[in-house]
Amino acid sequence: MSDLLLKIRDLKIEGRSDETWNPIINGIDVDLKRGEVLGMIGESGAGKSTVGLASMGYTRDGVRISNGSVEFDGVDLVTASASTKRALLGKRIAYVAQSAAASFNPAHKLIDQHTEGPVQHGVSSRAESELDGIELYRRLRLPDPEEIGFRYPHQVSGGQLQRAMTAMAMACRPDLIIFDEPTTALDVTTQIEVLASIRDIVEQFDTAAIYITHDLAVVAQMADKIKVLLKGDEVEEADTHTMLSAPQEEYTKSLWAVRSFERPAKPAINTSATPVVSVRNVTAAYGTVDVLHDVSFDIHAGRTVAVVGESGSGKSTAARCITGLLPPRIGHVEFDGQQLPLSYKQRDKSQLRQAQMIYQMADTALNPRKSIGETIGRPVEFYMGLTGREKRKRVEELLAEIELEPTEYFNRLPSELSGGQKQRIGIARALAAEPKFIICDEVTSALDQLVAEGILRLLAKLQDELGLSYMFITHDLATVRSIADEVVVMKEGKVVEQGPKKEMFKPPHHPYTDLLLSSVPEMDPDWLTNLLQERGVDNIGDAAADKM
Amino acid sequence: MAGLAKIILQRLLLGIATLFAVSIIIFVAVNALPGDFAQSILGQGATPESVAAIREQLGLNEGPVTRYLKWLVAAIQGDLGVPMSQALFQSFTGSSTGGDVITVFEQIVPRLKNTLFLAGVSAAISVPLAVTLGILTALYRNTAFDKAMNVTTLSAISSPEFFLAYILILFLAVLNPVFPSLSNIFPGMEFSDRLNKTMLPALTLTLAVTAQMMRMTRAAIINLLASPYIEMARLKGLSPMRVIVKHALPNALAPIITVVALNLAYLVTGVVVVEVVFVYPGIGQLFVDSVKIRDIPVVQACCLIFAAVYILLNLTADILSIISNPRLRHPK
Structure with missing residues (x-):
């Protein structure tokens, strides 16, 4: 008996496209001891999730393991029969998925899904496993551990679901858990709670884990050692401290460097100038419920105002009020000192033209059936009245502006572009209207760090060249640090703090701003431990501990 | 609520x-x-x-x-x-x-009862059959069984009903006299007798409606198989049957219910041809006679x-x- 739990040798995986099999993973080795946590990082498309699933002997449709072995405690999962694998999955190897909201079955209560594994694997009875579930919920610091399991997934918040899923993975006390980006979809403040819970419970039960993420700072908190992947190849592997302090490879160093992008500070605002956009005492409601309360802020020419806050804090609703999609119930919006009609329906073309939007999901914001030329050409024709050759010329100018080769991309469809390129098309479409003001709604949060940085640099360049003003909606404070001039912090539909970036990142803060700022993971591997000590463990969303 | x-x-x-x-x-x-x-x-x-x-x-x-x-x-x-x-x-x-x-009312009620009886018998056979076959074809998708079931049910739905009716009469009434070919039911009949006489028209209707319900069940389930919670269920080491019945089916109910309802409606309103072939005294025949x-x-x-x-x-x-x-x- 060696203490090596998982031994992957020369793993090669292929994916099918158009009837041919193309390599996705080109020979990867993994060694994992009992109780050890391996962090696996890389950009999207690096093959992290594929390797994670393959270490359970599982591949998605259209993907196959073409070579190598995945030995779990002496059993090769590549050659094992389906029933041998089923006996191990869930019982000795468990999985925690990226989106708990999508990975819990909407038709069953949490506890029913929790007890299913132990009961089906014959590990314990339904009643025993139910009691154990409640105990795990308590240890993971879920509120109301006695009761929460008897809710349906849609009745529980995202952060709580993620912890319930970790509890479910623990149900049979597995030897190995694969965590596949478990906190990527969460707000920073929630992320901390989940990270702390996961780390605690993995330590308590001495469970081995593979922790997959694209966030370096997160992996630094969780892992004993880190493996960096790039396009299906291993770049390097080292223990966490070495990897952070002395990365060997150029690629790893470039990943580390992304966080250093920061725009030079601009001179102070000329307060006598009329702001481009001025939100005045706006209160807005969905149905009969007010979701924005007396929100006011200004955006000046050539500046970037970052609006930050957790999901549900009213950031996007404020944007909807500015664009007139949601007419405010009280208050109004001024543009260059002129009051805009409340609803977009009453605004004329020139008023509509001046404020444009770029969306979070470039994927869904582009019509999949329209070529890039058509997508950008539409606002060129609609707002600027250009047709034929002039229109084509203008579209090509715009493509050049977003640093895509015009002749190469003009006839492409969105499906033929990468995520970052799609987001660039979104920017070009907004620019086509020649606006003064652009709302960027979480435009980089779906992108990898390197690609996101490219988008931020492009937006900064365009601002310098064209004098644009940005309202930059984000929950990522690293992005705020790199691009914002002014910051507006929102919580529960109210502005809790606003001011120049320099002041916002300097104490003293509003307590909520402080919580947000301190929740952003740092590259120091001891950051989470120190933070938890500083806050006192009880402080972490801990209704359950108080009750016990 | x-x-x-x-x-x-x-x-x-x-x-x-x-x-x-x-x-x-x-x-x-x-x-x-x-x-x-x-x-x-x-x-x-x-x-x-x-x-x-x-x-x-x-x-x-x-x-x-x-x-x-x-x-x-x-x-x-x-x-x-x-x-x-x-x-x-x-x-x-x-x-x-x-x-x-x-009155019209008195003329229609017994006929309607007969038709509802026929529809009820057909539904009792076809709905469980279609849903079960839908689950099985989803479970064994792209196998020979799946293809055979699809071809069979599609052939059944593509053939005219009177043709199906005569085939059934040939095999189940003439060559092997299992059921009577004439469905002359009347008030006051024993239930078992009534059921026996209703069997052939009910089987004909079953052949006509099963395909659509089965294929919708299969498609609705397969449509969900790519969702993260199904992957999760598989990664919990559950058997394929349990994954489909316990995790996919409850979420596929809405489209299945819709198509079942459409077919039940067809069993009541679309029975004219079958009633004529089997001389079944239902509302369809009354309708045709009255139009004439x-x-x-x-x-x-x-x-x-x-x-x-x-x-x-x-x-x-x-x-x-x-x-x-x-x-x-x-x-x-």
Whole structure:
């Protein structure tokens, strides 16, 4: 008996496209001891999730393991029969998925899904496993551990679901858990709670884990050692401290460097100038419920105002009020000192033209059936009245502006572009209207760090060249640090703090701003431990501990 | 739960409104039929005078709006009128008390009961069969079994019903006399006897409706197999059957319910051919006979019943689909 739990040798995986099999993973080795946590990082498309699933002997449709072995405690999962694998999955190897909201079955209560594994694997009875579930919920610091399991997934918040899923993975006390980006979809403040819970419970039960993420700072908190992947190849592997302090490879160093992008500070605002956009005492409601309360802020020419806050804090609703999609119930919006009609329906073309939007999901914001030329050409024709050759010329100018080769991309469809390129098309479409003001709604949060940085640099360049003003909606404070001039912090539909970036990142803060700022993971591997000590463990969303 | 009650009430009102709209369409369409009752009952040699006299007696000379309103008001009160053939007989014999006169209502009810019985037997066979086959074909998708089932059920649905009926008669009544080929059922019959005689038309209908329900079940389940919670269920080491029945099926109910309701409606409203082939005394035959002699009150009443069945079943399907969604059953 060696203490090596998982031994992957020369793993090669292929994916099918158009009837041919193309390599996705080109020979990867993994060694994992009992109780050890391996962090696996890389950009999207690096093959992290594929390797994670393959270490359970599982591949998605259209993907196959073409070579190598995945030995779990002496059993090769590549050659094992389906029933041998089923006996191990869930019982000795468990999985925690990226989106708990999508990975819990909407038709069953949490506890029913929790007890299913132990009961089906014959590990314990339904009643025993139910009691154990409640105990795990308590240890993971879920509120109301006695009761929460008897809710349906849609009745529980995202952060709580993620912890319930970790509890479910623990149900049979597995030897190995694969965590596949478990906190990527969460707000920073929630992320901390989940990270702390996961780390605690993995330590308590001495469970081995593979922790997959694209966030370096997160992996630094969780892992004993880190493996960096790039396009299906291993770049390097080292223990966490070495990897952070002395990365060997150029690629790893470039990943580390992304966080250093920061725009030079601009001179102070000329307060006598009329702001481009001025939100005045706006209160807005969905149905009969007010979701924005007396929100006011200004955006000046050539500046970037970052609006930050957790999901549900009213950031996007404020944007909807500015664009007139949601007419405010009280208050109004001024543009260059002129009051805009409340609803977009009453605004004329020139008023509509001046404020444009770029969306979070470039994927869904582009019509999949329209070529890039058509997508950008539409606002060129609609707002600027250009047709034929002039229109084509203008579209090509715009493509050049977003640093895509015009002749190469003009006839492409969105499906033929990468995520970052799609987001660039979104920017070009907004620019086509020649606006003064652009709302960027979480435009980089779906992108990898390197690609996101490219988008931020492009937006900064365009601002310098064209004098644009940005309202930059984000929950990522690293992005705020790199691009914002002014910051507006929102919580529960109210502005809790606003001011120049320099002041916002300097104490003293509003307590909520402080919580947000301190929740952003740092590259120091001891950051989470120190933070938890500083806050006192009880402080972490801990209704359950108080009750016990 | 208050939200749910409100949705159901809304659907119910919408259903009633639809029924009104349909009643207008029925009235207009039936009145647009070429020829009329007076002409068809008196035959080629009828004099214009006698035709006019009968038309007068049956109130066919009144304006269409008046006739529609009279019919509608009576229908709401449950009075579907008297078949024209009966009304004419009444006026000729001079008896106005009408002790031996059969109203449309009395004529339709036993026929409707027979049809509902046939539909019930067919549904009891075809719905469980289709859903089970749908689950199995989803489980063994792209295997020989899956392909064989799809080809078989598609062939069944693609063949004309009378053809299926004759094939069944050939194999199950003539070559192997298992079931009788004539379904002459009558009131007061033993249930088992009745069931025996209804079997062949019910099997014919089963062949006609199974394919669609099975394929929808299969498609709805397969559609969900790529979702993260199904992957999660697989990664919990559950058996493929359990993954499909416990994790995919409950989330696939809405489309399945809808297509089942559509097919149940077809079992009631689309049975004309099958009833004729097996001489089954259902509402379909009555409908065809009444159209032949332009007996407008009966035709209208049948249409109205068909429409009501259709709307009611779709309404039920809508409500069941809504209830099958846990987000609506258990609001936050």
